[in-house]
Amino acid sequence: xxxxxxxxxxxxxxxxxxxxxxxxxxxxxxxxxxxxxxxxxxxxxxxxxxxxxxxxxxxxxxxxxxxxxxxxxxxxxxxxxxxxxxxxxxxxxxxxxxxxxxxxxxxxxxxxxxxxxxxxxxxxxxxxxxxxxxxxxxxxxxxxxxxxxxxxxxxxxxxxxxxxxxxxxxxxxxxxxxxxxxxxxxxxxxxxxxxxxxxxxxxxxxxxxxxxxxxxxxxxxxxxxxxxxxxxxxxxxxxxxxxxxxxxxxxxxxxxxxxxxxxxxxxxxxxxxxxxxxxxxxxxxxxxxxxxxxxxxxxxxxxxxxxxxxxxxxxxxxxxxxxxxxxxxxxxxxxxxxxxx
Numbered sequence: 001x002x003x004x005x006x007x008x009x010x011x012x013x014x015x016x017x018x019x020x021x022x023x024x025x026x027x028x029x030x031x032x033x034x035x036x037x038x039x040x041x042x043x044x045x046x047x048x049x050x051x052x053x054x055x056x057x058x059x060x061x062x063x064x065x066x067x068x069x070x071x072x073x074x075x076x077x078x079x080x081x082x083x084x085x086x087x088x089x090x091x092x093x094x095x096x097x098x099x100x101x102x103x104x105x106x107x108x109x110x111x112x113x114x115x116x117x118x119x120x121x122x123x124x125x126x127x128x129x130x131x132x133x134x135x136x137x138x139x140x141x142x143x144x145x146x147x148x149x150x151x152x153x154x155x156x157x158x159x160x161x162x163x164x165x166x167x168x169x170x171x172x173x174x175x176x177x178x179x180x181x182x183x184x185x186x187x188x189x190x191x192x193x194x195x196x197x198x199x200x201x202x203x204x205x206x207x208x209x210x211x212x213x214x215x216x217x218x219x220x221x222x223x224x225x226x227x228x229x230x231x232x233x234x235x236x237x238x239x240x241x242x243x244x245x246x247x248x249x250x251x252x253x254x255x256x257x258x259x260x261x262x263x264x265x266x267x268x269x270x271x272x273x274x275x276x277x278x279x280x281x282x283x284x285x286x287x288x289x290x291x292x293x294x295x296x297x298x299x300x301x302x303x304x305x306x307x308x309x310x311x312x313x314x315x316x317x318x319x320x321x322x323x324x325x326x327x328x329x330x331x332x333x334x335x336x337x338x339x340x341x
Contacts, residue, residue: 003027004295005035007070009061009085010077011048012039013162014099014126018281019074020052022288027052032072032292038064061085070094072295076126078164079104079171082112090115095122095295098307100180102314104172106340109314116307122300123307124291127184130304131287132261135185137272138250141264142189145252150190150230152182153247157238159209166212173200174236175218176317182248184305184313185259186222186230189250192312195223197330198320209239220320311337 006023008015026032034054038061039045049057058064065073065088073089075098082103089096096116102125103109116123129135156174160166171177175198187193201217218234248259258265261283263273294302305313312333319331 003030004032004071004292006032006072007036008074009038011044015076018284022284026292035070036064036068086112087115090119090121093119093121097124097291099126101176106318109311113308113311122294124303125305125307125310127305128283128287129181129185130188131283133274134261134264138259138264139189142250145255147190147228147250147252149251150186151249152232154179154234155245156236157242157244160212163211168213173214175234175320179234180317183316187313190224190228191226193222193316194225195330195332196319196323197221197328198323199328200324
């Protein structure tokens with residue numbers, strides 16, 4: 001089998017810290033070849049080219065997509081700068097991996113959905129929690145129960161990381177940029193979300209660390225299509241510490257299931273655990289292998305988070321922002337999508 005020729009558009013933090021290291025072993029095994037890298041920053045481009053040795057480098061994605069014969073493309077750019085990349089890739093019939101959040105514009109996501117659905121290409125959104133080792137055991141266990149409620153608690157450090165993830169207008173806030181992983185995992189376990197209501201606590205200018213302008217707290221309520229509710233409590237208040245705290249619960253008639261990346265608990269007892277301690281980014285390695293395997297098999301059904309159904313995850317977090325911005329009004333996701341289309 002010929003190696004999969006991979007192109008990567010965007011060489012910022014997430015591709016260089018997660019995706020490229022996850023793909024590197026596949027290149028060593030001869031399953032893929034780094035065919036082309038593209039980034040507008042020449043220094044960044046050359047740094048990563050030196051590390052991964054792609055066949056070609058570009059600073060313009062149009063030129064790369066026009067000149068290169070690619071079997072798969074990783075699209076890893078901030079959500080507000082998406083333009084015609086997905087359109088061109090779908091039109092060329094190239095399998096696509098795209099980082100989350102897919103965009104901050106639901107109307108644009110709907111357009112991309114239509115183009116991807118029409119092309120029939122293999123697609124994967126970077127919802128990496130679905131590839132944590134514990135996710136399939138938890139999903140199988142939940143399928144044997146009758147879940148009625150779920151809880152998510154994510155308490156982040158308030159320190160800024162990257163500029164665009166520190167600005168509400170560029171990332172959609174912590175709920176959209178980061179907690180979307182947890183919301184998508186809820187969908188993986190419990191099905192699609194029907195409605196959302198949210199209240200945020202905004203940060204005051206004197207409480208912020210520049211360049212951050214993100215809300216302090218997010219309280220979001222969800223109604224699923226299958227008689228299930230959920231609540232997500234998110235805080236980014238702790239400006240002076242690096243400590244984080246996360247919890248994920250699914251409540252059924254006779255059990256409380258706790259999900260962690262390396263283990264699953266039911267009623268306080270461990271019912272599944274990884275045989276070896278996790279290595280930190282194992283899920284990215286599993287995600288990369290799964291996407292490349294889908295490309296090799298030419299099977300769009302293999303990825304766990306294809307682009308088209310993942311619109312519900314994006315709508316769920318963008319709907320939370322819309323609800324909070326309107327004073328807590330109930331937002332029906334089908335209406336949100338229909339209105340923006």
